[in-house]
Amino acid sequence: MSKVYSDQVAKTQLLLTGLKKNVELLKNKGINNEFISRLEADNRLAATYNDENDKLKADVRTKTRQANAKLNEVKRQVQEAKKVIKRDFEENPVAGFWPSGQKIGLFSIRQKTGFPILR
Numbered sequence: 778m779s780k781v782y783s784d785q786v787a788k789t790q791l792l793l794t795g796l797k798k799n800v801e802l803l804k805n806k807g808i809n810n811e812f813i814s815r816l817e818a819d820n821r822l823a824a825t826y827n828d829e830n831d832k833l834k835a836d837v838r839t840k841t842r843q844a845n846a847k848l849n850e851v852k853r854q855v856q857e858a859k860k861v862i863k864r865d866f867e868e869n870p871v872a873g874f875w876p877s878g879q880k881i882g883l884f885s886i887r888q889k890t891g892f893p894i895l896r
Contacts, residue, residue, distance in 0.1 A: 782824070785823070792816075796813050800813065
């Protein structure tokens with residue numbers, strides 16, 4: 778539970794303890810058993826939501842790590858493919874490696890002819 782939420786839940790719990798002890802003094806002020814019950818239920822619900830949020834945050838961190846690892850693997854594979862293309866097709870580039878008009882690292886695609894040009 779985050780510090781802000783845990784502090785608020787704890788403070789509300791302390792307040793609820795005091796309200797329950799002094800409910801007779803507060804009835805004329807608009808704070809009755811129904812109000813206390815509602816506050817208690819809302820406080821529990823806020824704590825539950827916060828716990829759920831903490832779990833979701835942990836899941837997001839895990840998924841982000843997985844996505845970053847996969848992206849790094851994809852980048853490594855692209856680098857490997859670029860090296861092969863540059864090495865094997867440097868003198869006579871072959872069209873069709875990338876769509877016309879896009880720039881991909883070592884290659885710039887000429888729009889008119891569709892042939893990749895090494896830079």
